[in-house]
Amino acid sequence: MSQAPQVGTQAPGFTAEVIGGSYEAVTRVSLADFKGETLVLYFYPKDDTPGCTKQACALRDGWSDISAKARILGVSIDPIKSHQKFITKYSLPFPILSDPDHQVAEAYGVWVEKSMYGKTYMGVERTTFVIGKDGKIKAILPKVKPDEHFAKLQALL
Numbered sequence: 001m002s003q004a005p006q007v008g009t010q011a012p013g014f015t016a017e018v019i020g021g022s023y024e025a026v027t028r029v030s031l032a033d034f035k036g037e038t039l040v041l042y043f044y045p046k047d048d049t050p051g052c053t054k055q056a057c058a059l060r061d062g063w064s065d066i067s068a069k070a071r072i073l074g075v076s077i078d079p080i081k082s083h084q085k086f087i088t089k090y091s092l093p094f095p096i097l098s099d100p101d102h103q104v105a106e107a108y109g110v111w112v113e114k115s116m117y118g119k120t121y122m123g124v125e126r127t128t129f130v131i132g133k134d135g136k137i138k139a140i141l142p143k144v145k146p147d148e149h150f151a152k153l154q155a156l157l
Contacts, residue, residue: 004109011131012107020087021095038070042128047078047086051146058150069157
């Protein structure tokens with residue numbers, strides 16, 4: 001597990017496959033591809049689960065407002081095929097990065113030990129990073145609740 005970047009520091013670089021939004025086919029993207037744009041990287045645990053669906057649909061429903069202010073990339077460890085189903089099922093207008101080896105999640109410090117029903121396991125902690133046009137972290141929403149995510153993000157942009 002690595003330390004999460006802090007506000008004001010350079011965002012960790014990444015390269016990963018993405019699908020959805022303006023990427024009709026599976027494409028490899030890097031942080032450098034978004035230079036000069038405000039980028040929202042929102043990490044979530046799993047496609048098509050109640051909380052993650054609520055979070056994604058809130059972004060979809062407020063898309064016209066939020067997309068005018070920033071590019072949005074969802075990030076989870078699910079494979080591209082799962083992302084395609086999730087995007088199609090809920091008509092999500094933004095792309096989702098596939099991070100099956102959790103390298104991006106580790107670079108951002110959100111690959112953490114979690115526990116459920118007394119069992120511990122490693123997983124993604126729901127966290128959002130706003131990366132400025134200069135490539136530095138402008139804001140972080142750690143452990144954000146799905147119902148509050150959109151409003152808190154909208155207030156930051």
